[in-house]
Amino acid sequence: MHLSFLQPLFERRGPWATVYFDPAQNDETGAKQRELLVRQVCRTLEEEGADTATVEAVSDALMSASPEEDPAGRVFFATGGEVVLSHRLSRPPQRPLACWAPLPRLTPLLELSGQDPACLVAYIDRTGADFELRAAAGPQEAGQVEGRQHPVHRTGSAQWNERHFQLKVENTWEHNAGEIAEALAAAFEECGADLVVLAGDPRERSSVYDRLPETIRKVTIGTEHGGRAAGSDSVPLEEVIEQARRQYMRRRVEEVLERFRAGRVGTDRPTDAVEGVPALVEAAQEHRIDTLLIRPDGAELARETWVGAEPDQVAVRRTDAQTLGESEPILVRADDALLRVAAVTAADVLVVPPAEEREDDSDLPTGGLGALLRWTYEPSGA
Structure with a gap:
């Protein structure tokens, strides 16, 4: 999945309101339920620190969402008092998901919009x-x-x-x-x-x-x-x-996982695949990620990383982010930071199945994050 359509989200610094929402059925009962859900979403955003103008913009967008046009729901990204981008979902979220964070919350989009190839x-x-x-x-x-x-x-x-x-x-x-x-x-x-x-x-x-x-x-x-x-x-x-x-x-999934298994570090030859947040952060800084692999149940997706205004200003430690030129880095989830890099560098993104869905999970990225690289490099110590 290519995320270039998300480019408008990375032309502003944020912070961002992200809401995954399934509009209720368009009858009297559904309309009342939708109003309750919208209030709940807005209350969540307010509690997390969202400004009033952005909350109001989200509320208006949610109340205008149409079950006919978006039968599985829609995701909304808002900042600065306006909804900057919304996108139709292929599968409805089990419950409304709302958050206020420095970066847009993107991993649920990968799961709920499917990986439809172009x-x-x-x-x-x-x-x-x-x-x-x-x-x-x-x-x-x-x-x-x-x-x-x-x-x-x-x-x-x-x-x-x-x-x-x-x-x-x-x-x-x-x-x-x-x-x-x-x-x-x-x-x-x-x-x-x-x-x-x-x-x-x-x-x-x-x-x-x-x-x-x-x-x-x-x-x-x-x-x-x-x-x-x-x-x-x-x-x-x-x-x-x-x-x-x-x-x-x-x-596509089978081919990528086969390449990932064959290309990981563990041999004395150059590698074209990496896994784990530190290695991915290094690759992201150098724009070397060709295909980002995400396993939604992975433990490292929520690991804290430091980022700056530019997508490639991503680091494991705060001091490293400052070395990259960002004087006031902020903490974000690792998956959000890496997906921002993937979107602006035209990298592909692939959601891989959880371990329990595969007979052999040896080709799945440790911690839930891995990548195939655009060019190889010598493993450390080579």
Whole structure:
């Protein structure tokens, strides 16, 4: 999961009100319950030191939350008297979670919004394609491409001149498939997608698929459900997209954990994986985290670390933070500090399953925090 959509949260120093909230059902009983929950949330924020303007902004946002638009709930991040960012959840929180802290509280977001990979959907026909990105921030248009418009339809005659016309049709199809594949590859790189779903007729999908780069073909599937024509969206297409995402994430978790197990310190060769807060803090200072691994039940997530105004001003000890240029560092949770670094340095974040869900937990990060690195370094003492 990439957290670049959280960038607005790190353009201000805070402190921050973070609220994970599931709006009650929109009936008389639900409305009353929601009002009680909102009061409880606001009281919690006030008790933890939140200013009145920010509490009022949160209260207004919670009362305006719609069960129809956000059936699983929403998270709100507020500071300075305004809600700076909110995000739809995929699973409802078991109870409202509210806190007032120097940094936004992000780990619950990873669990409640899922780890949906960014999926680029290409709606294809013979004349072009429309691209849509399905990512954490919701569906977004990702461009389109138009090929040659004529000729694109065959005839049924076997006359020589008709066969000549059909050859032109074939050439138009092939030309357009090449243009679609080229535009799709560019969109894939530009929007940082993880996988591709091709929607359209089998012939058109196949022609485009064959022209994609090998690296993209490996993460591409096709479906006959849906298409480019208006009104062609379908429930089966949504199911295909969700299934593709789930399969991708299962493979992704296993691949990352295998790399993590193989790359940890313990040999006399350079390592490309680390675990534990001190090692992660060092990697964060140098922007070396490529994939941050978080096990939500890990004991070290709540370990205190010191941070400054800049994301890479993170340290285990207060004096170390001052050495990095922050005269007045503040104490925060380790997971919040590391997630801030991941968001601003375009690192991936992966939630790994708890130990009890795996037959072999030797590939899980000790304390619940680990990382794959962008480049290797020599282990201490090497």
